[in-house]
Amino acid sequence: MDRGNPPVKGRGLASRILQGDIKAASRLMRDIDDEVEGTVEELKLLYPRTGNAYVIGITGPPGVGKSTLVDRMIELLRKEGKTVGVVAVDPTSPFSGGAILGDRIRMQRHSTDDGVFIRSLATRGQLGGLSRSTHDVVKVLDAMGKDVIIIETVGVGQDEVEIARAADTSIVVLVPGLGDEIQAIKAGILEIGDIFVINKCEQEGADRLENELRLMLEMGSKRPDGWVPPIYRTEAIKGEGIKELLEGVWRHRETLLEGEGHKRHLRERARAELLEIIQAEVMRRLLEGLGEELERMVEEVASRRKDPYTLAEEVLERFLCQGTKSKG
Amino acid sequence: MERKIRVLIAKPGLDGHDRGAKVIARALRDAGFEVIYTGIRQTPEQIANAALQEGVDVVGLSCLSGAHNQLFPRVVELLREKGAGDVLVIGGGIIPYDDIPRLKEAGIEEVFQPGTPIEEIVNYIRKRMEERRKEG
Ligand SMILES: Nc1nc2c(ncn2[C@@H]2O[C@H](COP(=O)(O)OP(=O)(O)OP(=O)(O)O)[C@@H](O)[C@H]2O)c(=O)[nH]1
Ligand SMILES: [Mg+2]
Numbered sequence: 433m434d435r436g437n438p439p440v441k442g443r444g445l446a447s448r449i450l451q452g453d454i455k456a457a458s459r460l461m462r463d464i465d466d467e468v469e470g471t472v473e474e475l476k477l478l479y480p481r482t483g484n485a486y487v488i489g490i491t492g493p494p495g496v497g498k499s500t501l502v503d504r505m506i507e508l509l510r511k512e513g514k515t516v517g518v519v520a521v522d523p524t525s526p527f528s529g530g531a532i533l534g535d536r537i538r539m540q541r542h543s544t545d546d547g548v549f550i551r552s553l554a555t556r557g558q559l560g561g562l563s564r565s566t567h568d569v570v571k572v573l574d575a576m577g578k579d580v581i582i583i584e585t586v587g588v589g590q591d592e593v594e595i596a597r598a599a600d601t602s603i604v605v606l607v608p609g610l611g612d613e614i615q616a617i618k619a620g621i622l623e624i625g626d627i628f629v630i631n632k633c634e635q636e637g638a639d640r641l642e643n644e645l646r647l648m649l650e651m652g653s654k655r656p657d658g659w660v661p662p663i664y665r666t667e668a669i670k671g672e673g674i675k676e677l678l679e680g681v682w683r684h685r686e687t688l689l690e691g692e693g694h695k696r697h698l699r700e701r702a703r704a705e706l707l708e709i710i711q712a713e714v715m716r717r718l719l720e721g722l723g724e725e726l727e728r729m730v731e732e733v734a735s736r737r738k739d740p741y742t743l744a745e746e747v748l749e750r751f752l753c754q755g756t757k758s759k760g
Numbered sequence: 761m762e763r764k765i766r767v768l769i770a771k772p773g774l775d776g777h778d779r780g781a782k783v784i785a786r787a788l789r790d791a792g793f794e795v796i797y798t799g800i801r802q803t804p805e806q807i808a809n810a811a812l813q814e815g816v817d818v819v820g821l822s823c824l825s826g827a828h829n830q831l832f833p834r835v836v837e838l839l840r841e842k843g844a845g846d847v848l849v850i851g852g853g854i855i856p857y858d859d860i861p862r863l864k865e866a867g868i869e870e871v872f873q874p875g876t877p878i879e880e881i882v883n884y885i886r887k888r889m890e891e892r893r894k895e896g
Contacts, residue, residue, distance in 0.1 A: 532785055
């Protein structure tokens with residue numbers, strides 16, 4: 433696969449990944465997550481080979497059955513002959529910095545299938561936000577040639593919204609009996625959900641939830657592409673309703689690809705991604721340049737000897753004006 | 761940024777008790793590790809593939825069914841076949857003392873008996889990871 437122009441930079445992971453080396457892919461994902469220097473060089477090499485996968489985001493409150501749904505979706509997608517990548521994100525404990533990543537338990541039966549690659553990520557407390565490394569891991573799966581990539585995230589915090597924005601189709605999962613919670617979470621989710629799922633629909637309250645949800649969706653603002661988010665009922669544990677759900681995803685894809693919406697979607701995504709990378713990189717370089725000085729500044733603000741506005745201006749002037757050259 | 765330690769905890773074999781494995785998983789999380797828990801009744805193939813895809817540093821195997829002599833070495837063998845022979849494999853559960861030398865020979869680098877204080881396991885993993893990082 434060598435195109436005559438061997439990469440000078442990087443550690444050769446990208447070319448190995450493009451040749452189907454699983455170990456190299458896994459290694460690069462690790463480097464992305466650990467923010468190892470030089471990782472972007474590999475990503476630059478992979479980038480031209482990305483953009484082919486269809487990305488589905490799945491988010492919702494804890495325990496609603498997201499992983500079980502993913503497991504069932506993998507099952508169906510594989511039957512359709514599609515290869516699948518999964519990125520399952522779970523929160524890092526703010527106390528220890530550790531995490532238990534348990535989404536995989538529900539999907540383990542697919543781990544011996546060569547057409548499936550599942551990766552668990554912890555939110556960590558990264559500079560560029562969780563979304564940065566998630567997006568890059570998705571890029572790797574994309575370059576590996578996965579047809580469909582599913583991103584599972586918990587909750588509906590800012591991070592999840594960011595991640596969902598990177599998906600072509602975002603699925604929000606709810607369950608009956610959430611009660612007033614739905615009120616609390618509606619703000620963020622109504623806008624990001626392209627498709628809503630009522631899982632555990634065999635449980636009492638599914639009708640009520642569907643009615644409430646429909647009402648809220650009707651009150652929400654109209655989408656520019658005319659898409660009206662459908663509501664599906666599933667019983668993931670039994671595999672019920674998954675086929676219909678996937679059909680809904682493909683219908684949403686058609687809507688995306690048809691109209692002007694597609695170009696706009698691509699542009700919005702490109703803008704968000706570019707800004708995010710710039711933001712993360714500026715922060716990284718600033719902090720690198722500041723080093724120990726940061727703590728001194730923090731101390732000055734904390735003891736109210738200086739105001740944070742002046743200090744921030746000073747820092748920005750110093751670094752942005754003189755340029756922030758760094759090997760990165 | 762400092763590299764996090766990633767550990768896969770898996771239960772090969774047919775026994776369905778995973779309380780011990782879960783306790784270990786939580787303790788490792790509290791020690792700051794990222795723990796991927798794959799649940800009970802895992803085949804060596806499932807475990808090795810999960811370890812490969814998850815890019816872990818350590819695989820912790822727990823087995824109560826008595827089949828450790830077949831299952832543990834098989835995991836090591838598969839990891840090596842898949843180019844992930846650098847993963848540290850450790851074991852626990854109900855393992856007769858006499859079996860330990862054979863397991864170590866097969867590449868299970870340490871075997872922890874029930875009742876081993878968790879800190880001992882945490883310290884062992886930390887120490888081994890430091891050694892590896894120094895080796896590059
Ligand atoms: N009754 C019922 N239980 C279900 C259904 N789908 C999943 N579950 C159960 O719900 C529990 C949580 O399922 P998961 O798939 O782990 O849920 P999740 O949303 O991924 O959970 P987190 O990732 O921890 O937020 C498990 O015990 C599942 O077996 C369903 O349709 N009906
Ligand atoms: Mg889950």
